Amino acid sequence: MQAQELPVLPHQESALRRAGEALNQIRPDAARDLDSAFRREPSLIGQAAEGKTDGAVIAMADEHRVRLDPEARAGRFVENWQGLARERAGGDQARADKATMRMGAMAESLRRDPELAKALERRAPELELKLERGRSIQKSLEQSIGIGRERDRGMSL
Incomplete structure (x- = not known):
């Protein structure tokens, strides 16, 4: 939505928050790492939306490493x-x-x-x-x- 300069709707914001909370249950700060990966490499968003998540997973791991080191x-x-x-x-x-x-x-x-x-x-x-x-x-x-x-x-x- 933001890429198209459209407002993020309340239900979308809520869904994003819930997804982030679920991701953080798997690994603390995982949502933060994913957000950072997407900001650093926006093309990963489209790939992940198409079900091609390998790049996003690798980028998340890299963001995790950078955050800790x-x-x-x-x-x-x-x-x-x-x-x-x-x-x-x-x-x-x-x-x-x-x-x-x-x-x-x-x-x-x-x-x-x-x-x-x-x-x-x-x-x-x-x-x-x-x-x-x-x-x-x-x-x-x-x-x-x-x-x-x-x-x-x-x-x-």
């Missing part, structure tokens, strides 16, 4: 960050602004995931960061995209 989450974070950095550099100001907002949200998310932050510290060069002593990876990422208090230090009138 800080190093895998770091790899995914770096991949997404680099893609957004390319969008920022692409020349389209509206897309660049949107990418910057998403990058800011990604940096902010590190407050809730200290294991990921630690794993990212080891991958700072892939994020084109030079970590300064005493500064968190989150603050370094925010500064790299011009977010935070350091942004206008010395530049104010």
Whole structure:
């Protein structure tokens, strides 16, 4: 429905919730992993609707692995960050602004995931960061995209 820009009806929402609850009875957080897999690879939705669920099952297992492994989450974070950095550099100001907002949200998310932050510290060069002593990876990422208090230090009138 969303792909066709149609509203999700109450009975559809209820059915989705019940299906998610049933899936989570089989394996905790399975619905979350499936949702993440579908967001990452939308073509799986059509395949699953046609009864071809192998791809969705494999993608769910991969999302489960990424969710539990800080190093895998770091790899995914770096991949997404680099893609957004390319969008920022692409020349389209509206897309660049949107990418910057998403990058800011990604940096902010590190407050809730200290294991990921630690794993990212080891991958700072892939994020084109030079970590300064005493500064968190989150603050370094925010500064790299011009977010935070350091942004206008010395530049104010």
